[in-house]
Amino acid sequence: MRNEDITLTAGDAEVTVAPGNGGRVSGLRVGGVELLRQGERYGCFPMVPWCGRVREGRFRDGATVHQLPLNAPPHAIHGTARDAAWRTARSGPDEAVLTHDLTDPWPYPGRVTQRIALTGDSLTLTMSVETYESSFPAQLGWHPWFNRNLGGEDVRLDFKPAWQEERGEDRLPTGRRIDPAPGPWDDCFGMPGGVDVTLTWPEQLRLRVAGRVEWVVIYDEQREAVCVEPQTGPPNGLNTHPRLVTPLEPLEASTTWTWTRL
Structure with missing residues (x-):
């Protein structure tokens, strides 16, 4: 198994991919400036086969209730793939393809x-979940940690969601949709026309996170970073918005980050 770090380059952009650390993008540099928070847990990791929290780590598939490890007690969070080593299927100067087999x-x-x-001005992340045996519910998404500050003013967020998922005391959606409220956030928003969020570091860089998925979690409660997480369903979605992966129908999604110097 090949899981050494991979470096991709195009124009003045450089990406580091870490197959051995959860298949994450561990660095994105534009003109030598690092946009992602650095560290083992950070960068941008794939959330799969679920996104966000699963209430008490339990989800139902038909009559069967499954129990997942409570890695964010009292809940399970962000899937299992970010804790695993991925395989490098292929890599070139500006593209890499990684695979991960779901298991215990x-x-x-x-x-x-x-x-x-x-x-030279964009990064596209595409992910699919396939099964050749039993069908199962799943979600996928990405969890980037963008540096709040690149050496100038703090980043500004701009997005126009159709709704906000009301968050309960257990930090999970209650099932009610409310008008979007001001931050700080650890909240899920609905964008049925596709996720479209712009981050602007004044006088430095503008970066747009876009994709055809309909949900995005915004997390900006930490001083160092801001997270913009496009995903195929809301937190606890294995229970509330199950999307079945079958041998004939994989789950597929992508997100594209496009940047412009200011």
């Missing part, structure tokens, strides 16, 4: 494939 503690066999493609 996830109760169903399946394969995740992630493609990371860089151009």
